[in-house]
Amino acid sequence: MYRTHTCGELRISDAGQTVTLAGWAKTIRKFGSITFVDLRDRYGITQLFFNEAMNTLLEAQPLGREYVLEVKGTVIERSNKNLNIPTGEIEIEVKEYRILNASLTPPFTIEDDTDGGEELRMKYRYLDLRRDAVKKNLELRYKVSRAARNFLDSQHFMEVETPMLIKSTPEGARDFVVPSRMHEGQFYALPQSPQLFKQLLMVAGYDRYFQIVKCFRDEDLRADRQPEFTQIDCEMSFINQEDILNTFEAMTKHIFEDVKGITFAEDFPRMPYDEAMRDYGNDKPDIRFDMKLKELNEVVKGKGFPVFDDAALMIGIAAPGCSEYTRKQTDELTDWVKRPQIGMKGLVYIKCNADGTFKSSVDKFYNEEQLKQIAEVCGAKAGDLILILAGEQALTRKAISELRLEMGNRLGLRNPEVFKPLWVTDFPLFEYDAESDRYIACHHPFTSPKPEHLEWMKDKSKFADIKANAYDLVLNGTEIGGGSIRIFQKDIQEIMFDALGFTKEEANEKFGFLLSAFEYGTPPHGGIALGFDRLCALLGGHETIRDYIAFPKNNAGRDMMLDAPGPIDEKQKKELGIG
Numbered sequence: 380m381y382r383t384h385t386c387g388e389l390r391i392s393d394a395g396q397t398v399t400l401a402g403w404a405k406t407i408r409k410f411g412s413i414t415f416v417d418l419r420d421r422y423g424i425t426q427l428f429f430n431e432a433m434n435t436l437l438e439a440q441p442l443g444r445e446y447v448l449e450v451k452g453t454v455i456e457r458s459n460k461n462l463n464i465p466t467g468e469i470e471i472e473v474k475e476y477r478i479l480n481a482s483l484t485p486p487f488t489i490e491d492d493t494d495g496g497e498e499l500r501m502k503y504r505y506l507d508l509r510r511d512a513v514k515k516n517l518e519l520r521y522k523v524s525r526a527a528r529n530f531l532d533s534q535h536f537m538e539v540e541t542p543m544l545i546k547s548t549p550e551g552a553r554d555f556v557v558p559s560r561m562h563e564g565q566f567y568a569l570p571q572s573p574q575l576f577k578q579l580l581m582v583a584g585y586d587r588y589f590q591i592v593k594c595f596r597d598e599d600l601r602a603d604r605q606p607e608f609t610q611i612d613c614e615m616s617f618i619n620q621e622d623i624l625n626t627f628e629a630m631t632k633h634i635f636e637d638v639k640g641i642t643f644a645e646d647f648p649r650m651p652y653d654e655a656m657r658d659y660g661n662d663k664p665d666i667r668f669d670m671k672l673k674e675l676n677e678v679v680k681g682k683g684f685p686v687f688d689d690a691a692l693m694i695g696i697a698a699p700g701c702s703e704y705t706r707k708q709t710d711e712l713t714d715w716v717k718r719p720q721i722g723m724k725g726l727v728y729i730k731c732n733a734d735g736t737f738k739s740s741v742d743k744f745y746n747e748e749q750l751k752q753i754a755e756v757c758g759a760k761a762g763d764l765i766l767i768l769a770g771e772q773a774l775t776r777k778a779i780s781e782l783r784l785e786m787g788n789r790l791g792l793r794n795p796e797v798f799k800p801l802w803v804t805d806f807p808l809f810e811y812d813a814e815s816d817r818y819i820a821c822h823h824p825f826t827s828p829k830p831e832h833l834e835w836m837k838d839k840s841k842f843a844d845i846k847a848n849a850y851d852l853v854l855n856g857t858e859i860g861g862g863s864i865r866i867f868q869k870d871i872q873e874i875m876f877d878a879l880g881f882t883k884e885e886a887n888e889k890f891g892f893l894l895s896a897f898e899y900g901t902p903p904h905g906g907i908a909l910g911f912d913r914l915c916a917l918l919g920g921h922e923t924i925r926d927y928i929a930f931p932k933n934n935a936g937r938d939m940m941l942d943a944p945g946p947i948d949e950k951q952k953k954e955l956g957i958g
Contacts, residue, residue: 381449381479387423391468393454400425400471401479403509404446405489415470418448421514426457426470433473445482445489445506451475501939504930516927519638520915524591526637527611527909530630536587536613541576543569543593548889553597555606563956569595572908574823575893577614578865581904582896586616591911603857603913603924606936611860611914614906620848620864624649624802627860627907631800631852638918641798647852651805660694660780662806665856667799668792670696670783672776673757675767684744686725690769694779697757698786701764702730709740716768716782723778729753729765739765784856793855795920800854808832808847809878817880818842822849824875824890826863827905836874852909859914862907869897 381401389398402420414429414437427450429437442448452471461467486503487495491512500507507513547554547568554568572594580588590612597606615623628647635641648666655664658671675693687693709728716723729739729750737750757765768779787793808828809818818839820826827848828836835841852860866872872894876886887894912924925931932938952958
């Protein structure tokens with residue numbers, strides 16, 4: 380054996396033992412005739428002590444950073460203890476050592492506070508993975524998957540693998556496609572989710588399915604997106620929405636308790652979609668802080684201020700304790716909302732002074748009593764700062780939602796160690812797409828409407844009012860899961876396809892297998908898919924999911940280490956019929 384113990388295992392109680400360790404030389408420190416080496420492996424760090432005699436050997440056979448070593452020696456008590464690490468009370472007095480493999484000088488320091496930029500670290504990801512910070516992220520990822528599997532197993536769920544090469548179907552994002560050599564001119568698609576397969580498993584009678592599965596979407600990337608990502612994908616039969624919410628709320632609580640030691644004693648709050656949009660401006664509200672949106676049309680219009688009089692919507696928020704903001708600070712906020720990604724033309728502010736008076740950027744148009752009325756609608760108290768945006772409905776609501784989050788960041792109200800989950804329910808079933816002049820599914824075409832809205836499916840004038848039997852699990856302003864009760868009757872599914880503009884021929888070409896399956900006794904069913912990477916990142920206190928994926932892509936969708944995607948040779952193209 381190359382080792383009798385790991386580098387994170389030995390303690391003061393092991394003093395006197397002869398042990399063999401193996402790992403990487405993290406740091407090498409020479410002090411005259413003696414040398415200290417920190418030996419690192421996956422489990423921790425142990426200090427090695429090379430005395431004067433062994434140091435002579437080191438001069439003949441020198442070590443370098445990241446050399447792979449095997450050492451044999453005696454566990455002794457350290458004179459200069461390091462109580463910041465578990466092995467910090469001992470060291471190994473080396474009697475023998477062997478260089479198993481040398482190393483080039485790494486292109487960046489393999490430390491938590493590394494000097495390597497992200498692109499460089501992604502190019503040498505196998506070195507970046509040696510850093511403790513990255514290792515801890517992957518350890519957390521494993522703990523989350525283990526906790527989820529253990530819970531689902533205890534609830535009689537069965538893990539079933541589904542295919543990676545499937546038929547391209549319209550589910551929202553673009554498919555990644557794979558040309559078929561054996562069927563020239565035809566293509567497989569990589570699954571955006573196992574949606575259709577898990578529904579077919581319900582048809583087959585596997586009433587509790589799950590899979591921790593890779594999914595693929597060819598879409599623009601950002602911090603919480605990758606072209607390939609992982610879902611905790613689940614489906615259940617003979618259930619209603621309440622059963623789904625209770626089951627996966629329990630799973631989420633189990634994960635938090637197992638991985639973070641956090642117990643949620645209360646039920647997760649539930650919020651209808653319409654309330655989320657009204658109070659927070661988005662369907663994934665961060666409820667760690669209040670600062671709710673307040674519509675101000677009734678109290679600000681008709682006072683001679685053209686910006687408000689000409690706008691479709693005015694919304695304000697009350698930022699707590701910010702009435703002392705300087706002109707420079709309010710100008711910074713104005714510039715912030717004018718950025719292209721926010722898209723507003725300006726910002727109105729009202730300072731609610733500690734003495735009960737008001738000072739605003741629109742004093743010319745609003746008197747003290749009118750400013751007080753605005754403050755009352757916003758729920759502002761003395762010492763608060765009211766921020767108001769005005770403009771077109773959708774843009775203004777989105778912009779004030781982003782401003783609310785920005786103020787939450789500036790005021791330290793979005794503590795990553797505070798977790799506030801909730802369910803958002805009662806989503807619209809359809810949304811109107813002006814570009815194609817038709818209604819499209821807000822979730823996917825297999826989502827069932829609320830039972831009481833089923834009859835409205837035959838009347839397009841009612842489409843905007845139909846609510847979906849759908850739900851999202853939201854954590855700290857991030858959607859970490861979403862699902863729905865599915866359509867399980869063929870005639871209803873055909874009505875849905877018709878409502879979305881599919882001809883019967885198109886529906887049969889794309890989904891004929893599903894419609895056929897629905898003729899063979901399909902049970903009521905529904906499910907949910909949790910974004911596994913996002914959940915891990917939130918549990919670890921990070922925004923980017925790349926930190927929790929062993930070999931991620933960069934923001935351009937490239938694998939810097941493999942230099943992928945890349946060209947293929949002409950022979951491959953010819954075989955695939957795409958030359």
